[in-house]
């Protein structure tokens with residue numbers, strides 16, 4: 001009976017058949033209660049035993065298949081809302097799947113609105129921790145004096161306003177995941193305490209004496225360059241290395257334009273369903289405008305604009321006129337602002353500008369290339385060369 005209990009505790013997936021020469025009904029009942037598959041009394045029939053073993057193996061196989069199916073279902077469910085088919089997003093999907101089942105700390109970087117929190121939630125829901133909580137804290141939004149109490153909890157009376165004992169997020173997220181958003185904004189004093197918690201896996205509530213063992217998986221996110229924070233002395237290097245075990249960057253929307261149509265139809269469906277509206281058609285010119293806009297607010301900005309259009313548009317079609325007036329033009333950046341965007345490259349930036357001018361001039365010249373060249377103040381040969389280089393189809 002002791003071995004049975006031990007096996008069921010350590011490896012509950014292993015089927016156990018008990019065998020004895022001195023069987024009593026009580027013993028048999030107890031063994032079945034403790035999780036034995038069956039109970040045979042000597043002398044026994046070998047054929048009967050074969051059947052019992054076969055049944056045990058079949059049961060184990062079914063159980064494993066069930067676990068497998070459940071996991072596949074969860075995977076489907078958790079990626080359902082993350083839309084994307086660009087190479088960059090595909091890479092992220094496969095990374096998310098790979099890191100879900102290990103407990104390493106993950107650092108997700110990327111501009112605001114690129115889906116960092118979504119990715120973190122997907123990792124959580126694919127992990128073995130998915131039935132426990134996903135707790136999220138925005139380190140930039142919590143007042144400096146309260147961040148430690150939020151993370152680690154506090155004892156009654158430890159500071160003005162601490163009216164009762166309170167568990168911190170590490171305790172709340174026990175067995176689950178903590179999402180530390182905007183980690184770059186965490187005050188340096190709290191960074192030290194966080195680092196210690198990550199190393200010791202223990203917390204002490206503010207004003208408390210007892211150390212509490214905690215088990216939560218950490219996912220951190222930042223829209224700032226943490227290396228810059230380190231250089232400026234605002235972010236601890238040792239904490240950075242502790243967090244940066246596995247890291248990936250969510251691409252800005254302007255760098256995954258091939259996902260635009262998919263995202264647009266995803267959000268259209270979402271808000272049409274929500275508001276009980278129907279949009280029958282979206283004009284190609286709108287997609288063109290969307291594709292040439294720089295989307296400083298990324299997917300979040302796109303989602304907001306679509307929500308607004310669905311709410312306001314009553315004709316059932318989306319055209320240029322449906323777009324918020326002046327939105328795209330008034331937000332136009334100053335030319336040199338691009339300089340400070342991540343991944344800026346002068347030649348490709350100048351190429352973009354040339355392309356734009358050529359397309360405008362050609363439209364103005366009614367498609368006539370000679371006239372286009374003269375509008376642009378370049379030779380016909382040069383224009384032909386550029387049209388080829390940028391593969392600008394005549395339109």
Ligand SMILES: Nc1ncnc2c1ncn2[C@@H]1O[C@H](COP(=O)(O)OP(=O)(O)O)[C@@H](O)[C@H]1O
Nearest residue numbers: 081082083084112113114115116117118299300
């Ligand atoms: N690939 C995507 N597919 C669908 N929705 C997305 C995608 N990326 C971002 N979103 C939406 O954009 C908004 C911002 O995402 P979020 O994860 O909060 O971004 P971040 O944390 O990087 O600021 C959310 O409403 C989210 O649903």
Ligand SMILES: [Mg+2]
Nearest residue numbers: 113116117181
């Ligand atoms: Mg966010």
